[in-house]
Amino acid sequence: MSGQSRELTPPGWRTNPSSWGERLPIVGLALVGLAIALYLTAFQYELVDTIWEPFFGDGSRTVLTSATSTILPVSDGALGAFGYLLDAMTGVIGGTKRWRTMPWIVIVFGIFVGPLGTISILLVIAQPVLYDSYCTLCLASAVISLAMIPPAVDEVLASSQEVKRVWKAGGNWWRFFWGLDSSPVEAGVDPEQYPAAVEGN
């Protein structure tokens, strides 16, 4: 990325957190999580009769048919599938400049990834305490949710820094946050303060 790094890499950063090399693995994890969650959902809504459970005997069946799993109008598996779908969607939206051209989608992406991981862990805690069982694919889903967090939050940091820079330089950070002004200069920052603009960026 040497030729484009000046334009794509955030100030003070070594690499571009919005590059496809950083984002596609997260999207891939989300799609694996989605597949697992859809399978668990299919069992919960009796579209499949048995559930794959290599380690914990009746564990998956106990957990997936528990009172906790139906505490909401949709099953927890369906909720998880929806969460992974949102992760994958907000992961692919936008190009490799999105950390500064659409900060809002990066923040929304971070918001979807973080709480999904937290909810997964809460469900893992609930399993043995309430039902004395574990569910292999539920644990796998929790691991996937956690693995998505570190690679997602670096992009959140890059976007947040850029919004703060625009704010500090007296630009309209609110319009910049929503991508309504595609560059700091458009958002009202003095071009003198934004050397990238001077270079024709």
Add this chain to the structure above:
Amino acid sequence: MWAQAVNAVLGVWLMFAPAVLGHTESVLGNVDRGIGPSIGAVAAVATTQISRSVRWLNWLFAPVLLVAPWFLDAPLVSKVNSAIVGLIVIALTPIGHPNQSRYGNGWFTLLPLHPLPGWDAERGGKDG
């Protein structure tokens, strides 16, 4: 990195310790199976430089393991296990100050009064 990885393994161990040590029926078993995945998740996310700061949450979770055995009925080996794991996690949590220089100097730059890299700052690098 290694310290957080050890804590993550200890957290996973606690998830299965009640079954292995025979205190699934004790309240201490529920403590282990509740605090274990919490510690494991926090430590796993904290293995990377960019999200290392979440490790301090384990200073909230781990002390429960130190205190609970004194008040709950369980086999001695189970109590000792919980307490020792709690001690190790507390001791390992601060190890490995994150280097976030490659991430625009990290999360502290977002705080008021903290400087953040300007648009004229260095970008890219040898492995960038």
